[in-house]
Amino acid sequence: MKKSVSLLFILLCAAVQAAPVSVTSPDGRLAVTVSDEARYSVTLDGKDIIRPSYVGFNSNRGDFTVTEVTGSQTSRFEGAYKLDRIKKSEIRYDYNVLVCTLTNKAGDAIKVEFRVSDSDVAFRYVVDNPKWASIRILEENTRFNFPAGTTSFLTPQSDAMIGWQRTKPSYEEFYFLDKPLNEKSQYGHGYTFPCLFKVGDDGWALVSETGVDSRYCGARLSDWDQLDGYKIEFPMPEENDGNGTVEPAFAVPGATPWRTITVGSTLKPIAESTVTWDVVEPRYESKHEYKFGKGTWSWILWQDGSINYDDQVKYIDLAAAMDFQYVLVDNFWDKNIGYDRMEELVRYAHSKGVDVFLWYSSSGYWNDISQCPLNKMDSPVERKQEMKWLQSIGVKGIKVDFFGGDKQETMRIYEGVLSDADDYGLMVIFHGCTLPRGWERMYPNYVGSEAVRASENLVFGQHECDIEAQNATLHPFIRNAVGCMEFGGCFLNKRLNKTNARGPIRRTTDEFELATAVLFQNPIQNFALAPNNLEDAPAYCLDFLRGVPTTWDEIRYIDGYPGKYAVIARKKAGKWYVAAINADEAAYTIDLKAIAEQFGSPATLTVLHGGAQQSLAPNYKAKPGSKAAKKANLLSIAQNDGAVIVIE
Numbered sequence: 001m002k003k004s005v006s007l008l009f010i011l012l013c014a015a016v017q018a019a020p021v022s023v024t025s026p027d028g029r030l031a032v033t034v035s036d037e038a039r040y041s042v043t044l045d046g047k048d049i050i051r052p053s054y055v056g057f058n059s060n061r062g063d064f065t066v067t068e069v070t071g072s073q074t075s076r077f078e079g080a081y082k083l084d085r086i087k088k089s090e091i092r093y094d095y096n097v098l099v100c101t102l103t104n105k106a107g108d109a110i111k112v113e114f115r116v117s118d119s120d121v122a123f124r125y126v127v128d129n130p131k132w133a134s135i136r137i138l139e140e141n142t143r144f145n146f147p148a149g150t151t152s153f154l155t156p157q158s159d160a161m162i163g164w165q166r167t168k169p170s171y172e173e174f175y176f177l178d179k180p181l182n183e184k185s186q187y188g189h190g191y192t193f194p195c196l197f198k199v200g201d202d203g204w205a206l207v208s209e210t211g212v213d214s215r216y217c218g219a220r221l222s223d224w225d226q227l228d229g230y231k232i233e234f235p236m237p238e239e240n241d242g243n244g245t246v247e248p249a250f251a252v253p254g255a256t257p258w259r260t261i262t263v264g265s266t267l268k269p270i271a272e273s274t275v276t277w278d279v280v281e282p283r284y285e286s287k288h289e290y291k292f293g294k295g296t297w298s299w300i301l302w303q304d305g306s307i308n309y310d311d312q313v314k315y316i317d318l319a320a321a322m323d324f325q326y327v328l329v330d331n332f333w334d335k336n337i338g339y340d341r342m343e344e345l346v347r348y349a350h351s352k353g354v355d356v357f358l359w360y361s362s363s364g365y366w367n368d369i370s371q372c373p374l375n376k377m378d379s380p381v382e383r384k385q386e387m388k389w390l391q392s393i394g395v396k397g398i399k400v401d402f403f404g405g406d407k408q409e410t411m412r413i414y415e416g417v418l419s420d421a422d423d424y425g426l427m428v429i430f431h432g433c434t435l436p437r438g439w440e441r442m443y444p445n446y447v448g449s450e451a452v453r454a455s456e457n458l459v460f461g462q463h464e465c466d467i468e469a470q471n472a473t474l475h476p477f478i479r480n481a482v483g484c485m486e487f488g489g490c491f492l493n494k495r496l497n498k499t500n501a502r503g504p505i506r507r508t509t510d511e512f513e514l515a516t517a518v519l520f521q522n523p524i525q526n527f528a529l530a531p532n533n534l535e536d537a538p539a540y541c542l543d544f545l546r547g548v549p550t551t552w553d554e555i556r557y558i559d560g561y562p563g564k565y566a567v568i569a570r571k572k573a574g575k576w577y578v579a580a581i582n583a584d585e586a587a588y589t590i591d592l593k594a595i596a597e598q599f600g601s602p603a604t605l606t607v608l609h610g611g612a613q614q615s616l617a618p619n620y621k622a623k624p625g626s627k628a629a630k631k632a633n634l635l636s637i638a639q640n641d642g643a644v645i646v647i648e
C-alpha cells in the first residue's frame with residue numbers, strides 16, 4: 001500500500017512539473033516552448049519564428065482562453081506510409097510530441113498537443129474530460145504572433161455570397177506579396193490558408209491546417225492584431241446563404257484539426273513538407289483501385305457551347321491521340337447531351353481507351369447556380385441514385401463545383417460526397433471549393449481541388465494572362481505546398497479562345513507551360529489543350545505532355561522566390577524532371593553543370609527551352625564564368641519563360 005502511494009506521488013510530481021516546458025525537433029534546431037500561462041513560441045536555431053502566442057478556446061463547456069499549464073508529457077510520433085498522389089510516394093516521419101494540460105479558472109482541463117519534426121510544428125486541442133460527451137467551440141484564441149520585420153504573402157478571404165451566382169467564398173482571390181503584417185486585408189475578413197511569411201532574414205514560415213473533416217469547420221487567419229498577432233477565425237455567418245452554425249462541435253473524447261507551421265531558413269522545407277498528411281489518418285479503406293493520369297477538358301477553351309455530343313467526341317479523340325486516360329465533360333451535359341446519349345458517349349470513349357469524368361453542381365440552398373446537373377450531390381438520397389447510375393455506365397469520376405463555404409455542415413457535404421462516391425468506385429475532383437486539408441490521405445478516392453485562381457481566369461481576361469507567370473511562382477511554396485491543386489492549365493494556344501486567333505494573349509512561352517505540368521502537382525492533370533494543338537503545337541511539346549507523369553516519387557526544391565521565380569524537381573520511375581519558370585524582369589540563369597552535379601552527373605540532359613528540345617552535355621571542364629562555360633552550361637530564362645530539364 002505504501003509503495004503505491006509513493007508511486008502516485010512521483011506521478012503527480014511529473015504531472016505538475018514547472019512550466020515553461022519545451023520540445024525540440026529530432027535534429028534539435030526547431031523548438032516549441034509553452035509558458036506557464038499557456039503561450040507557445042517557436043524558434044529555429046534559437047531565432048524567433050513565432051513570438052509567445054495564445055492557445056485556447058471558449059466553449060459551451062467553459063472558457064479556456066485563459067489557462068495555466070498544469071501538466072505535460074512528452075513522447076515520440078514516428079512511422080512511415082505510402083501515398084500515390086502527393087509530393088512523395090514513400091514518406092517517413094519523425095516528430096517529438098509535447099502534450100500540455102491547460103486548466104482554466106473553473107478547474108476544468110483541456111489539452112494542447114504539439115508535434116515537432118525537423119521542419120514542422122503541428123498542434124491541436126484534445127478534449128477528453130470524462131464529464132462531457134460533446135463540446136461546442138464558440139471561438140478559438142489560437143494565435144500566430146510573428147516578430148517585427150516579418151512580411152506576408154497572403155490571399156484574402158472574400159465577402160460571403162458575392163461573385164458569380166453568389167458562390168463565394170471559393171479560395172479564388174489574388175495574392176498580395178511581401179506586405180507588412182499590419183496591412184488590412186482586402187475584404188476585412190483576414191486570409192485563407194495556407195499563409196506564407198518571411199520572418200526577416202531568419203527564415204520562412206507557412207501556416208495552414210489539416211485533418212478538417214465532418215467533425216469541424218474550416219478556419220482561416222484574422223487580420224493582424226498589433227498586440228496578439230493573427231487569430232484563428234471561424235467561417236462567416238453569411239456563408240452558405242446564412243444557413244448553418246459557425247460554431248463547430250464534436251463528440252468527446254475528440255480533437256480539433258491540426259494547425260501547422262512549416263519552418264525553414266529557405267523555402268526548401270515548405271516545398272517538400274508532408275506535415276499535411278503525416279498527422280492525419282485515412283477515414284476509410286477503399287475496395288476500389290483508382291488510376292490517375294491526364295485528361296482533356298473542352299470547357300476551358302471551347303466553353304459552355306462545347307458541351308454537346310459532337311464536340312465531346314472531338315475531345316475524346318484528342319485524349320486518345322495524346323495517350324491521355326480521361327476526358328472531363330463539364331456543365332450542362334444533362335441538358336445538352338442527356339442521360340441516354342451520355343451512356344452512348346461513355347461507350348464511345350471506352351472504345352477509344354478513354355475514361356470519363358462528369359461535372360456536377362454541389363447545388364443545395366447555398367447559391368444561385370443554374371449550371372446543371374443540379375440538386376444531385378447535396379442529399380445522400382439523390383446522390384447515391386446518381387452514383388449508382390454513373391457506376392453502371394462505367395464513369396470513373398465526378399467533378400463537383402460551387403460549394404458554399406467553410407462551415408462544419410459544408411465539410412459534412414464534402415465528406416458525404418467522397419464517402420458515397422467511394423462506395424460506387426468514383427474518384428472526386430472539387431472546384432469552386434475550399435482548400436483540401438489532408439484529404440489526399442484521409443479519403444482514398446479524392447483526387448484534387450481547385451481552391452486557387454485557376455486556368456479559367458486566364459481565359460476570362462488579359463490581366464490574368466499578364467500575371468500568369470507571377471502567380472505560377474507562388475504555388476509550389478503556398479497553395480500547392482499543402483494540397484493537390486486542380487489548376488487545369490498548360491495551354492498551347494497562343495490566344496486563349498476556341499479560335500486561337502482572338503481572346504486573351506498568352507504571355508508565356510510554350511516551355512513555361514510545359515514546366516507547369518511538373519511544377520503544379522495534381523494526380524490527374526486536365527490539361528487545357530484543344531484539338532487544333534495536334535496541328536499547330538510543336539511536336540516535342542505534345543510528346544512531352546504524352547510522357548510527363550502526374551504522380552511522383554520524390555520532390556526536390558532547387559530555388560525560388562514567390563512572385564519571381566521557381567525551380568522544382570520531381571522524380572518518377574528513376575527520371576528527374578526539373579521545372580523552372582521566371583516571372584521577374586531580370587533573366588534567371590540555370591547552371592546545367594550544377595544541376596547535373598546535383599543529380600549524380602549524368603552525361604547528357606534533355607533540355608526543353610527556346611522553342612526546341614535538345615540533348616545537352618554539360619562542359620565539366622569549363623572554368624566557371626568563362627565563355628565556354630556560358631556557351632555550354634548556362635541557360636538564361638527570360639521573364640515569362642520556362643524550361644524543363646529531364647535527367648535520367
Ligand code: CA
Pocket residue numbers: 172431432450454456
Ligand atoms: Ca473556379
